[in-house]
Every structure is written in structure tokens, then in C-alpha cells.
Amino acid sequence: MQEKIMNADGSASMRSTPIVPQGHWEGGAVGDVGVVNGKIWPTAEVARGLYRLRMVNAASFSNWILHLSKPLDMWVIGMEGGLMPAPAKVERFRLAPGERADVLVDFSTLEPGETVELLNAEPAAPQAAQIGARRLPNLMRFRATTARGHGGPIPATLRGGALQPAALAPLARPSAVRNVSLSQPSDLRIPPSMMSLNNLRWTTDQIEMPRQGSLEMWNIVNATPDPHPIHIHLVHFRVLGRQAINTLAMAAHHPQPPTGIKWTPDPDPYVVGPVRQPEPWEAGMKDTVIADPNSVTRILIYFPTADELGFDPDATFPAAVTLPGDVAGHGADVAYGDHGGPDPHGAAPGIDRFGGDYIGSIAPPAAHHRSDTLQGYVWHCHILDHEDHDMMLPYRTVT
Numbered sequence: 001m002q003e004k005i006m007n008a009d010g011s012a013s014m015r016s017t018p019i020v021p022q023g024h025w026e027g028g029a030v031g032d033v034g035v036v037n038g039k040i041w042p043t044a045e046v047a048r049g050l051y052r053l054r055m056v057n058a059a060s061f062s063n064w065i066l067h068l069s070k071p072l073d074m075w076v077i078g079m080e081g082g083l084m085p086a087p088a089k090v091e092r093f094r095l096a097p098g099e100r101a102d103v104l105v106d107f108s109t110l111e112p113g114e115t116v117e118l119l120n121a122e123p124a125a126p127q128a129a130q131i132g133a134r135r136l137p138n139l140m141r142f143r144a145t146t147a148r149g150h151g152g153p154i155p156a157t158l159r160g161g162a163l164q165p166a167a168l169a170p171l172a173r174p175s176a177v178r179n180v181s182l183s184q185p186s187d188l189r190i191p192p193s194m195m196s197l198n199n200l201r202w203t204t205d206q207i208e209m210p211r212q213g214s215l216e217m218w219n220i221v222n223a224t225p226d227p228h229p230i231h232i233h234l235v236h237f238r239v240l241g242r243q244a245i246n247t248l249a250m251a252a253h254h255p256q257p258p259t260g261i262k263w264t265p266d267p268d269p270y271v272v273g274p275v276r277q278p279e280p281w282e283a284g285m286k287d288t289v290i291a292d293p294n295s296v297t298r299i300l301i302y303f304p305t306a307d308e309l310g311f312d313p314d315a316t317f318p319a320a321v322t323l324p325g326d327v328a329g330h331g332a333d334v335a336y337g338d339h340g341g342p343d344p345h346g347a348a349p350g351i352d353r354f355g356g357d358y359i360g361s362i363a364p365p366a367a368h369h370r371s372d373t374l375q376g377y378v379w380h381c382h383i384l385d386h387e388d389h390d391m392m393l394p395y396r397t398v399t
Contacts, residue, residue, distance in 0.1 A: 003031025049149020081285025
């Protein structure tokens, strides 16, 4: 499921925020057209029975609170890390870019020809709304046929029983607590000039290095006014809860330094209000979590060992790989680890696949240069424009 911004001629716009001069980072924006499986506002015919819908929010920017236009029974049974312990019966559920949901919907009460729409109730993010973005209200429609569909019972449990996956391990005490931050520069500009993790850039060497085999609690401190979906590669984790923080008080006691100086304040002295427990659909294993604005989101992560994985997650390998053809399509082999200048054939500028810069764009070619040796994994915001500048950092799991 995607959101697109369309031009008057029906083509997709590559511009998200026209008030920003072309060629500069735009920050992302809410789409005005819903796209599902590549089709604009499609209609899917369904037999009158139980369906299993495997959903992914593949939007570039927006979180959605998904619900149906009619009161049909609906259960979330799984998220990114597989099945949950038991089905969670819901009227609506929230899905951020990068999050996946395994959902059961019972269409058996519909009459032949009757329709129901998949809708979104989440408003545009605050900073997007300030520049005119509005909620994308609907994504697709279902139409019931005359056929009767599956009518089997909903299982009471999904893990730990006969012919089921193993039960989730009980929550344990972490061996380490790690504070990480989501922030934006303090200059008064909408959209902001960039986003960052830990107040650092992609090129930093001040990365997180948890130990293999360790269990850590990460406090994801979101000091911005917008929600951010945070994806940690390699691992699955459990959501422990969320708590609002007094961001102004935290920033007053721990002022945010210039970008490039690590800033990971302890949120605990600044929490306000009670802990909000995980949502019913967050009871299983996940790899992406919504960090709400001005809040701390706590997750429990186990970092697997090389023996458990069957490979060394801290191994090194060369960044430069040669693939046939290049982005301009002129057929020459291109070393995507190369940070050289414009295309020698006079075509479009090359793309630095690992540094994230378009060579010859506003940023100088060396702005995001990294070593030609790759090691470790990344964690990042799953809003595409945010992860590009600069809400993505490497991390390593060490022994």
C-alpha cells in the first residue's frame, strides 16, 4: 500500500514539497492518491468469507490508522517477526512505513455486490500539515461476490500449541540500556534542513556496538514533533511501551550540540504521564516500531551470535561491486562503490549506492563518502526522505 503525489497529467510527481527549491532535500510529504499492488484505488472482489490479508505500508512518508468503512470482524495475527501469541481482535490498527501486518477479515456478513472500503483515520504529521498536507482518506475497496468463502473458526492461540511455532520467550532483564535519539536541527525552518539519529551524520564512526549474545533495552528518544518508524536491521525485538517526555526541559538541561556531536540524553528524568503499554497488535516480534513525537519508546532487543545465525554478522566485505549496465542505461559496467565524478559518457550522474548522495547534486561528492570496506548493519527511520538525509546510521554487533 502506497501514497503517491500525482501531476495533472496523471504521472507521478517526484517532488514532495514544492516550496523547497528544486535540488534541495524536501523532507517528504503526504500523498494524495492511494495505490495498492500498483493500482490506483483498486477494487478487489472477495467471496463472502474469511480472508487473510498480508499488508505492508510501502508509503514513503505516512503512518496510517487502518479501518474498514463497515463493522466487519478483523484480527491482527502477525507482524514483521511472524505470528503473535494470539489473534488480536481490532476495529482499527496503526501501520507505519516499513511495518507489515498479517490480518484476518471476515467478509461473510456482506450481501452480494455490497462494498466496503479500507480507510485511514490518521491525520497528516504536524510539520507536513503546517505546509498544507492533508490526510489520505482511503486506499481501496472490496466488493462481495455471490460465492461463499472460508468459514473456519479463529484459533484462540497462534504459538506454543500443537503444530504451532514455539511460544515467545518471557521478557527478561536486559544486560545493558542504550539511549538513542531522533532529532532535527534547531533552525526555524519548515520542513527542517535535515533529520538525524544521535545528532550524527551517516559518515560518523560514533556508532552503536552491542555485543553478540546480549539482550539490550533501547530507549528511542524522539525529540521531534513528528512520529518516526524506526527499523533496526538484522534483529527482531519486543515493544515494551512508550512514555511522553518534556522535550523542552530535556533540551534545556542537555542542549543539542551542532550536528556531528553525539547527543543521546537520558529521557528518564523528563518523562511525564504513565507508561503506555504496547498496542494489541504489537504483542509479537517486530523489526520496525513507531516512535511517537516528544516521547521515549522502549524496546527489548536480542543480538544473535555468529553460531546462532550461521554466519558472522560482524564480517567485512568490499563495498565496490560491479553490475552489468548502469543507472543511465548505456550498458557499461559500473563500480557502485566508486565515488567518482559525472558519468564519462555524458549521461545522467552516477549514484553512490552506499553513501546515499547523487554525485554532482547540491551536496559535494565527498559529503557522504564511506570506506570501501563494509561492516555491520544499519538502523534508520523508514520515512524515505528522512533516511536519505541523514536519519540512518551503521551499527555493529561485536564479540
